[in-house]
Amino acid sequence: YSQKLISFKRKDMKDNIALIGFMGSGKTTVGKLLAKTMDMKFVDIDKVIEAQEKKSINDIFQKQGQTYFRDLEREVISQESLKNDCVIATGGGSILDNENIKRLKETSFIVFLNASIECLYLRLKDNSTRPILNGVEDKKKLIEELLEKRKFLYQISADYIIDINEYTNIYETVDRIKEAYIIS
Ligand code: S3P
Numbered sequence: 001y002s003q004k005l006i007s008f009k010r011k012d013m014k015d016n017i018a019l020i021g022f023m024g025s026g027k028t029t030v031g032k033l034l035a036k037t038m039d040m041k042f043v044d045i046d047k048v049i050e051a052q053e054k055k056s057i058n059d060i061f062q063k064q065g066q067t068y069f070r071d072l073e074r075e076v077i078s079q080e081s082l083k084n085d086c087v088i089a090t091g092g093g094s095i096l097d098n099e100n101i102k103r104l105k106e107t108s109f110i111v112f113l114n115a116s117i118e119c120l121y122l123r124l125k126d127n128s129t130r131p132i133l134n135g136v137e138d139k140k141k142l143i144e145e146l147l148e149k150r151k152f153l154y155q156i157s158a159d160y161i162i163d164i165n166e167y168t169n170i171y172e173t174v175d176r177i178k179e180a181y182i183i184s
Pocket of ligand 1: 021022023024027046057090091092093094129130131132
């Protein structure tokens with residue numbers, strides 16, 4: 001299944017593929033498989049931040065606050081987006097910062113994983129690794145509100161948008177992204 005990068009990569013193509021989308025849209029899962037399939041490296045921005053700080057995202061939010069996290073996120077995106085042949089999974093809030101979008105656009109083909117509310121809610125309802133959603137009574141409502149505020153940013157940042165629901169097959173998703181990237 002894996003296809004050597006050299007067989008499809010043209011000089012005029014963007015170096016990386018960046019995945020954007022809401023928490024729970026599958027950026028990490030899809031990104032790992034996509035990278036493997038396309039013989040590219042996988043970079044998870046949240047994981048780089050956690051390794052650098054030696055703390056979980058939850059701990060960083062709790063101890064240093066969201067502004068501190070966003071500053072780190074901006075630094076790490078700017079540094080990681082300069083790499084080559086990477087699939088980059090970004091954090092769901094990274095598009096809130098113009099500079100992040102600009103940096104990613106310079107080097108990456110940007111794909112928005114547009115997961116449905118139902119799909120997001122199913123994946124996030126019992127998850128406690130997202131500080132923004134922790135301790136909230138009506139998680140579904142908050143997801144809807146946040147998505148409402150962010151959707152436009154995901155859309156205008158993207159070179160390619162892929163709709164995802166709870167039945168979407170991950171191999172199909174990966175194939176479609178691969179195709180879109182190759183013809184980009
Ligand atoms: C956030 C999304 C998270 C993580 C942090 C903030 C957000 O990443 O960066 O909890 O604001 O949407 P995932 O999208 O990988 O969950």
